[in-house]
Amino acid sequence: MENNRPVRVRFAPSPTGRMHLGSGRTALYNYLLARKTGGTFVLRIEDTDRKRLVPGAEEELIEGMKWLGINFDEGPGIGGPYGPYRQSERKAIYQEYADKLVEAGHAYPCFCTPDRLERMRQEQQKRKEPPHYDRTCRNLSPEEAKRRVEAGEPHVIRFKSPMEGTTTVRDVLRGEITVENRTIDDYILVKTDGFALYHLAATVDDHLMDISHVIRGSEWLPSLPLHVLIHRAFGWVEPEYCHLSVFLKPSGKGKMSKRESADLLKDGYSIYVMDLKELGYLPEAVVNWIALMGWSYDDHTEFFSLKDLVEKFSLEHLNPSPAAINFTKFDHFAGLHVRNLQVEDLAQRMKPFFEKAGYAADLDTLVKIAPIVQERLVTLDEAPDLAGFFFKTEILPAAEELVPAGMTREQALDVARQSLAVLAAAPELTPEAAEAPMRELVEKLGLKAGQVFGLLRVAVTGQKVSPPLFESMMIMGRERVLKQVEQAVRMLEG
């Protein structure tokens, strides 16, 4: 099915909202196929609807792709031989091609008012008919239509779709799909204001930009016959089409709504790519996770870097059925990729999150901390909770937390005093030098390691949960550690 000839593919989002996981995956698959085949990945902005334009959306989109590591070869900002790459800058091109279609008899001007169309639709609804244009203006003579257009009468351009027969299209994932032509409406190609609508603009651009494979969301599948018909009306050969399954909400019941997306954030999740960055997820994890929603490599390999994916990706292993978003599995991948990082890299990436939490974290210390927090993190955002104490000027545990479960305050005091003596006597506070004498003390006292180390953990870090105790003490330094334990003794005395 798929050879390895260099493809020309495009990701064609409209800047009408935030970049979500679904668009991220579409961009990713396009990118992967382009890199895999040594082809070209084009970014095209579909901004023909000026009313729905959201300021900053294009910027966030490009930022999101950059964060994920999905770089495009041609597009806004960097240009290319097939530009411009914003459809709003291509208005004249669509007008020209719409005219060609009218001249060739494949399209016609329609003078019906939005008002009339609305009434028509309502009646059709009432009669339980599918909403469609009744083709009134299709029957106008070309002469009359031309005269009214030249008289300046407001009009749209509609596609003259065949009224009988069938149209067969091909989708890479689904094979041949045949539809009855009578179910294909005379869709509007150009609006009254002269702007092209998606169906015309995308089709013309895909041809003009020499796109070989259209990989897009399956919400476009129903309009595929129309797009193919437009290509054919021009006498063009259509590209290969590949419609990706949709992402469903975690319950599997339908697509995610705006409301539900907002609720998600309260649980520390989001379907918006840049939110995930903010939440401390690694882009590597996002890529790995979404790549595997609708694509698989074999029956056991799940950990992939972007580079791995470029090497392994192919259209054959795509799955046509919808996939429910599963954030629990995402967390799993997030953890795997944190653990996969080089220590220096992890330190570097944690830095902004420590700073955001109000800690003046220096890179040298973060490099020391990284190995002991690495296997405990799912997101970078969790790092300051776990290891912020290293940067605190004052660590003040609550006195009652210094008393381990099943122990009296007096017993705890005794343990603290003896621990302090042992630690102070140790040549240095490294795991090698301090752990063995401490364990001897535990044995001598007839206690469990957890009891003694738990007390010390709270005394030294101020936390009940922390990275491994002796490693932490080494990073903190002898002086601070002893000061903390002395403080604990005083607190237990008082």
Add this chain to the structure above:
RNA sequence: GCCUCCAUCGUCUAGGGGACCAGGACGCAGCCCUUUCAAGGCUAAAACGCGAGUUCGAAUCUCGCUGGAGGCACCA
């Protein structure tokens, strides 16, 4: 309502007529390891939607049903 697509453990999936009393992963439960939290290791429970047909043989092919999803704008 109409059109189209989809259908394997709760979820993501492997599977493409015999290798499948269906494999992996997440999660869940239990156990091991253990100074907390993790990580890691082991074990368990857990699926071919239903019905016909084709075939010596069907999770795999065909049809029907059911269920789910998407689409039906002077949005993309």
